[in-house]
Amino acid sequence: MISRLAVFISEKKQDIRRIALWTAGFIALWAVVAGLILPPIIRHVAENQLSEKLGSACSLGKVRFNPFTLRLTADKLRVPLPDGEECFSLERFEIRVSPAGIYRFAPVLSDLKLTDPHLEMRLRPDGSLSLADLGQALQKASPDETSQPQTSDTTQKEWNLFGVMLTDLEITGGLIHFRDDIRVTEHTVADLGFYVPFTSTLKRHRERAITPYLEAVINGRPLRVDGRLAPFAEQLHTEFDIRLDNLDLVRFQPYVQPFTSAILNDGQFSTDLIFSMRQQPETGIRLGLSGQLTLAGLEVLAPDGEEALRLPRLNVELDGALNTSEGMTLKKVDVQGLQAHLTLLKDGRLDWQTWLKKNAAQEVPPQDTPQQPHLPLHLKRFELRDARLLWQDQKVKGGFKAEAEHIAVTLTDLDLPGSDPAELQADLTLNRTAHLSLQGTLLPDPLQGDLLLQLDGLSTPDFQPYIAASGIPVTLQKGIFSAGGRLEITANQEGPALLFKEGEAHLQEISVKRNDTGKDFFRMGALALTGVTVDMPQHRLVAKQLLLEKPELGLRRDRQGTIDLLQLRPPAAPRNTGTATPEPGKPWQTQLAELKLVDGQISIGLEGPRQTSTAVFHKLTGSITGYDSATNPPLDIALSGREKQGGTLRIDGKGTLAPLAMNLRVRTAKLNLKPFSPLLGQVNPALRLGAGTLTLSLRTDLKDTGKNRLRIRGQAAMESLSVLDGKQEFAALRSLRIQDLDIQPGRQRYTTGPITLVRPHINLIVGDDGVNNLARLFGQTADNAAGTTTSSPPSQTKKEAQTDVTLGIGGLQISDANLVMRDERYQPAVINRLDKLAVTVEAVENTPDSLAKISFAGELDDAPIQGEGSINPLRADAATELQAQLKTLDLTALSPMSERFIAYPLQKGMFTLDSKISIAQGKLDSTHSIQLDGLELGDKVEAPDAPNLPVKLGVSLLQDPAGNIHLTLPVRGDLDDPSFSVGGLVFKVIANLLLKAVTSPFVFLGNLMGAGEEGLEFVAFDPGEGRLLAKDAKAVPAVAEMLLSRPKIDLLLIPQADEEDRALLAEAYVRRRMQEIKHADLPKQERDRIKPQELPVGPEVDADEYEDLLFDVYAEQPFDKPKNLIGMIRKLPPQEMMEAIRDHYPRDDNTLEQLALERARHLRAAFVALHPELESRISIEPPKVPGEGHRVTFGIK
Structure with missing residues (x-):
């Protein structure tokens, strides 16, 4: 290779x-x-x-x-x-x-x-x-591109990327x-x-997710956004996680300024959200949003820099869609520590409203803008915790502030829109003491709800500025308000209809103070309104009971007769001078099943010219039932109570308010009248009540139409009444009873059945100016008494006084009356007593032909007096016919009068009178048969104005062989003449007779008297009194001188006691003990200087002192006495204490004998003290019981 x-x-x-x-x-x-x-x-x-x-x-x-x-x-x-x-x-x-x-x-x-x-x-x-x-430059560079129409996504079935x-x-x-x-x-x-x-538009990558992220710091606060995108996928799916941490909102304050003058002073905004866009097969793209929004530390200031809103934290948890019917779900909205300040300004606007600027307020969406459908909102839970609202109202004078704190609101399962109501619960504390709670269901659209409301412990004095703004011059001192009930809200065509039912309201520990006096005038233990239903659409308010528990109201009537409570009325609103009249709306119907009063009290302060007092009615209970403003059925009315001294008050009956018609029965039992004494000051400042009780049983009919609008019928009685003139007792009575009372002011008809007076007493005092205290109390003076004032003729005045008023009395019965007459025109003053007076008057009316038979009997200074006749006391011009007899009146008490008229004192004499009196048209025509027995005069009074009359010679000539005088005298006069007086009738007649007579020498015993002193026949003692008083010992020096000048004469003291002594033993004993007690309270120097019997006591001297001394004497008595709750002797009215002593004091003959001997011993001691050498010449005889009087008679041996 x-x-x-x-x-x-x-x-x-x-x-x-x-x-x-x-x-x-x-x-x-x-x-x-x-x-x-x-x-x-x-x-x-x-x-x-x-x-x-x-x-x-x-x-x-x-x-x-x-x-x-x-x-x-x-x-x-x-x-x-x-x-x-x-x-x-x-x-x-x-x-x-x-x-x-x-x-x-x-x-x-x-x-x-x-x-x-x-x-x-x-x-x-x-x-x-x-x-x-830069954008303008781009538009100029490529003008065609901006005008080319864009291709819609809907025209392409897929993207050509x-x-x-x-x-x-x-x-x-x-x-x-x-x-x-x-x-x-x-x-x-x-x-x-x-x-x-990574991102790609390639087809094979379109379903692959893109995961970008974004980080930034916005105004100093971090922001992070994490995305999950599939923008090119067949089914769009995009999500963004948005996390913003505490964005400072203050930086955005300038964007708030165009809309409001409020200042955004602080606040942070945070988010933790997921925003999503997802392609839905049927509905298109769904915009979703979930996560959490947080607003923290928000602070908004008012334009003046004061805090307006503070929100420490707002947290919102949400999940939902922004553009589908699914809507947005707020899982939880949590608001913590919200604090807001709201102020209602003087012009009626909220301060927040004034912060909105006009241009922002006027930005209203155009009316032709199509209405967008509302996004459904589902609130699962809303919580407001520890919120606080500070409210200030500047519209009210003086300002008002309120504080709501610890506000907690919970709202669950709210759907908008929706038909299922949400659960609502709220609580808050108002002004630190009150608690408000709300619980129930609520549906916002349409507004419906069923809520339970409860408010407890609201202090009403916090709302005093609103009371002051109303013009009512009072201050809320105390008061706690509570209320609760169920509020039902339903929707109708006119808007939400409110029905409040099962409601109740309570106001406790109420105390209201008057601003003028600074004293509380109204207090109440509790006010409770229960069984309340308020139907707003039907304008109907129904309540089961309004309970007033232990209310105490104090009011005062001043010296001008104005009741101070009327001064608390708010001032009248100014009259609306506009012509527009508001359309009358549907009247409200109010129903109240029962208004109930429990244990109430009312104190009425009365001010008189010289005295003030307070009448207190307590233990008041009552009710008014069956009120309905629509049907106005008869109301059942009941009220009862007591006054402090034990008297009772009871009112019951029926009545309606529109038209006004009341039929009430008013009853009182032994209601104490003394607190009402200042009312007498309207008659005369010197008048006041010393004691008295009132018992009523009346039927009152009251109407707002018709002639007979008011009619009062029934019975009335007063007992133990005492009327004072200053500190002296002016008038008193044991009881006054009026039967069949019938008062009809609309018809001017005033009638009664029989009237009964038991033991009435009057102290009549004639001053040195000739005006008696009775006339003076009712405005008469010496000038008009003497006739110096210019007035119409009396007959004319009386005729003009006749009106169409109908008066009628079903009879008058007076028993055991007493009249004490003191004439201070004489020195010493002349005192006469009319005792044991009994008067009977038959029925009479104020018609011209109505006359009533009258009969009377009594004792004038121990002398019997009786009479009968016919009168009409209801007509000033009625005819009067009387026959009267007075037998054996002792004239010695009238000696000061005789000194003035005849210049001689009366040493002895008995006066008998038989009179026939006729009065017609104010003219007196009378005939008097007079008999004077044993008349003896003293030495002539030497005075520049003493009349020079042959008195003693005239008396001798007038006396028969037995020493008596018989006369028949006519007396005529004009009763309307202010100078006419019957007081000196006897002495004027005697003086006229003595001018015609030639007198004989004075009798033997009268020659032994000193000038102007008491007679020598005996020394008179006050009935029941054993001590020799200074006023009774005036004859002792003269008698002693007689004995010294005649050494062969011995004086015999013959002590006597009579039945009047027996009747007044207790009175004399009480008077002596009161003088002894009063003497013991004097300083030592005063005790050495004055004797007990010289101290004046009695209701005519000082009624208050008399009552206190009488109680001391009463308390030391050995018999059983009523006691109060703590076991102490209870103080009774003076007449009742005196009656109790009188009932237990011994009155047998042995007691009378001891009284007579005591008188003789005191008289003998007076002679011996004056001249010790007379001791052997004065002896005491055995007492005479019963004797001729309460005296010690002189005898000679």
Whole structure:
């Protein structure tokens, strides 16, 4: 074989040499042409073509070609813009043509590498992109190419691609720099790297996957995209894994500015997505997207730099299609720590609304744009955790702030569109204390839902700014609100219909303060509204019960009669001057099955001219049932309660509100009247109530139409009533009972049945100006009492006063009445007592022909008085006929009056009177039969104004052999004359008689008296009193002087006690003990200076002191007494305590005898103290029980 080869070579040596030379020459030529000649040509052609096509001065640094490895290298490519501005540069371009393309019948390119490509782009202020300058040059260079129609893919059944294969395509060190002159910002894509290991358009490679990847750093944050492509396969299948790590969103703030003035202060955006395109046999290309989107550290600031929104983390897991009916599935949306600030501005807009710029808000899509079908969205789970919302309302005066924190919302299985509702659950904490929860199902389109709502622990004082804005001057001090129920949402033609049912609302620990006083005026333990249903479409509100538990309301009536609660009404809204009238909507129907009050209290503060008090009603319970605003059925009304002193109040009945019609029964039992004392100050500032209770049983009918709108019928009673004039008791009564009361203001008809008064008492005081306290309390003064004021004639005034008012009394019964009359025009004051008065008046009306029979009986200063006749107290012009008898009135009490009228004091005398009185048209016509028995006068009073009358001589002449005087006197006068007075009737008559008589010498005993002192027959003691009081001891010095001047005369003291003493033993004992207690409380110097009996006590002196001293005496008594809850003696009204002592104090004859002896001993001691030498000349006789009076009689031995 070798030899053959050698032979062949030797034979063909010349040819082989020739071939080798040609080959070497070709190679050398190839090396010269391709390696030396071709690169400059390529560089020249490339620069010219690029410069021509792009319209800029492009340059290429150096081109190299290895003719043996077929590798082309180009360095430093520069493509500027036509104006010379830098646009694109490439540090190196490398490519190798593989010889494998010879046998593959297609170009095979490998090692395609672009090193450090750099692209500069700029968005100019005019909105043009710098790269567009190169594009304009390309369009001018090839105008036909841009106008040629493109062949649609649908016209070709398969791709007619030029066969080429490329391996190892790589871009390294890339940089894209984008500068936005409009937004004044820059963006950089650095460290750009791109690698494609293999790609081919050859048919046999079309099903082979291409796996490129892209790496870059966008604005400093890494991005990586890994692809899996089969773009030339029969079934298109492309996937990209896109991973972006924490892209800084702040760099994109300039692009937000055209739309909002809010500031994007922080935020990072990350993705881990798979984007796919897959050819589907039936539906075409499916665009799929799956993976995860993350937004972290988002922070949005308001235009003023304050924080508006903060979102620490938002994570979205998704999987689905972007262009098919399959839709997008959000597997989980997780929002963590969202914090938002919202403010309602004064103009009613949210602050976020004001941040939107007008040009952005006006960008509305054209109306003729075809509606694109919505992409189906499937939300598997949405979670909002630990969110916080800060709310501020600047619309309300003073501002309002609220904070919702720990917000958690979970929404599962939401399909849009869809017919299956999603599950919703939400919780949040409001203002740190309240908790709101929501749970149920929700369907957005059409809006439907079934939700359970529950709110607990909401502090109502947080909402005080809204109370202040309403104009109500109160402050919510305390209050906790809770509510819950079921909310059903259904869709109808008019929109979503809301139905709230099974609801309830609670308000607890309520306290409301008045702004003017700074004090709480309303408190309530709890308010509960249960069984609530609110039907919005039907405008219907239904509630089972509204419960008011332990409400406490305080109100005050001031001195002008204004109730302060009325001042808390909000100011009236300004009247609408516009002409437009809103269309009336469907009225709301309200139903409340029961309004219930439990353990309530109302405190009514009353202010008078000189006093204040508080009436308290507590333990109030009540209910109103059956309210319905549509049908307005009768309401069942009930209310009951107690006042602090034990009185009760009860109201019940039925009524309607529209039209107003009430039929109520009002009952009270022993209601304490003392707290209402300031109301008397409206009559006179000096008037006040010392005690009293009220019992009512009334039926009240009230209507809003008709003449008889109000009618009150029933019974009324007052007990233990005490009325004070300052600190002195003015009037009192044991009880007042009115039966068959009938009041009809609309018809001016006022009638009663029988009226009964038990033990009424009046202290009548005539001042030194002649005006009594009763007249003074009702506005009369000395001037108008004397007739100095100008007025109409009395008869005319009375006639004008007659109206169509109907008055009627079914009878009047007065028992055990008492009248104390004190006339201070005399010195000392004249005091008369009208006791044991009983009065009976038959039924009478204020008609002209109505007269009632009257009868009365009593004692005037222990003298019996009685009478009968006919009167009409309801008419001022009615006729009156009376007959009255007064027997044996002791005149000594009237001595100050006698001193004024006849200048002599009355030492002794008994007065008997029998009168017939007739009054018609205000004129008095009367006849009086007078008998004076045993009249003895003292020495004449020497005074400048004393009348000079022959009194004693006249008395002697008038006396019969027994020393008595009998007279018949007519008395006439005008009762309307203010100067007319009956007070001095007896003495005026005596004075007139004495002027006509010649008197005889005074009797023997009267000659032994001192001028103007008490008589010498006996010393009178107060009934039941054993001590000798200073006022009763005035005769002691005169009698002592008589004894001294007549040493042979001994004085006998004959003590007596009578039945009046027996009746008043307890009163005298109580008065003595009160004086002793009061004396013991005085300082030592005062106790040494004054005696106990000299201390004034009694309700006429100081009613408050009298009540306290009486309680001390009452408490020390040995009998059993009522006690309070803690076991202490309970303080009763004064009359009840006095009655209890009176019932237990001994009143036998032995007690009366001891009383009589005590009187004599005290009187004897007074004589001895004055003149000790009289001790042996004064003796005490056995007591006389019953005697002639409460006295010690003088006898001579």
